[in-house]
């Protein structure tokens with residue numbers, strides 16, 4: 001049995017252990033089935049909608065909830081719905097982030113369809129925009145039209161884009177011309193200036209601490225955390241803790257859903273320190289704002305964010321969204337206001353996405369539900 005001290009050491013070192021050193025172990029412990037959708041994308045299903053959907057399910061989406069449901073219509077149409085059970089009511093009380101994820105989905109669908117020579121006619125919110133929460137009305141109706149649609153160069157990056165939650169290489173600055181190329185590709189904003197970077201490192205950590213110490217919001221995340229192979233295979237969504245260190249810490253009861261909900265637990269105390277240290281390796285920040293907060297603006301932010309992340313991937317950069325200070329639950333209000341005023345975004349405009357960026361070693365994809373699970377009857 002490991003001592004508590006030993007476990008704390010593992011906790012602090014787990015991030016390193018999860019890197020290249022654990023490849024042999026990883027091969028035997030990796031929940032391969034949960035990653036199969038990454039290998040299936042690119043296969044031909046004999047229906048351009050399925051070919052495109054196989055890519056769309058790989059997009060970034062909050063807490064990897066994969067909230068998409070699709071009804072195939074006659075001919076070459078489909079309707080996209082939100083699975084209302086897959087929302088995040090505590091951290092995302094107005095379903096804003098979930099809608100952004102659905103915007104990412106639509107953009108990937110468009111890019112993958114173009115890769116096969118189809119253009120998309122997208123009718124967003126055909127039965128009207130939902131107000132404070134999403135409802136059972138469709139997010140979009142989509143028609144595939146055969147033509148000579150031009151391939152999108154960023155499509156090539158679709159299988160290589162992953163969210164990076166670990167350290168960035170602090171010895172490697174992002175060159176101003178590379179950063180400018182990234183921002184201008186989608187009209188995003190950002191900064192690599194050391195002073196603002198330091199302020200944002202502090203600001204994003206303090207918002208993260210609020211989310212992790214507010215009982216309802218940390219509970220939402222804890223209940224969606226999957227520890228190890230069996231749990232990830234059973235539920236290939238949420239936040240995955242994979243690899244030997246996390247499995248061991250979970251097995252001995254050090255890091256569990258319960259300990260995550262207790263800010264005074266040893267697991268969370270060492271967790272806070274390691275999350276803060278990782279966040280302090282950010283080499284720059286990128287953000288998207290919108291003139292208003294309509295559902296259409298949120299979908300558009302998703303489209304833009306996916307493209308930004310794909311462009312970063314093309315440029316060899318890694319990214320992690322940091323959404324905490326943008327969240328609308330009451331305890332976050334102070335951080336929300338501070339960040340908006342720091343980045344000079346005044347209502348009715350608002351920040352839709354913020355992320356940290358830098359160079360980093362690839363850490364691997366996140367799991368996905370199989371393609372066949374997304375279909376419903378209209």
Ligand SMILES: Cc1cc2nc3c(=O)[nH]c(=O)nc-3n(C[C@H](O)[C@H](O)[C@H](O)COP(=O)(O)O)c2cc1C
Nearest residue numbers: 060061062063064097100101162163321322323366
């Ligand atoms: C609207 C939105 C908000 C997100 N917020 C965060 C965040 O605060 N922290 C984080 O680590 N990842 C965040 N993500 C990334 C998702 O967790 C990630 O896309 C998902 O787990 C799937 O992993 P992948 O991007 O590696 O495929 C966000 C993604 C979206 C679209």
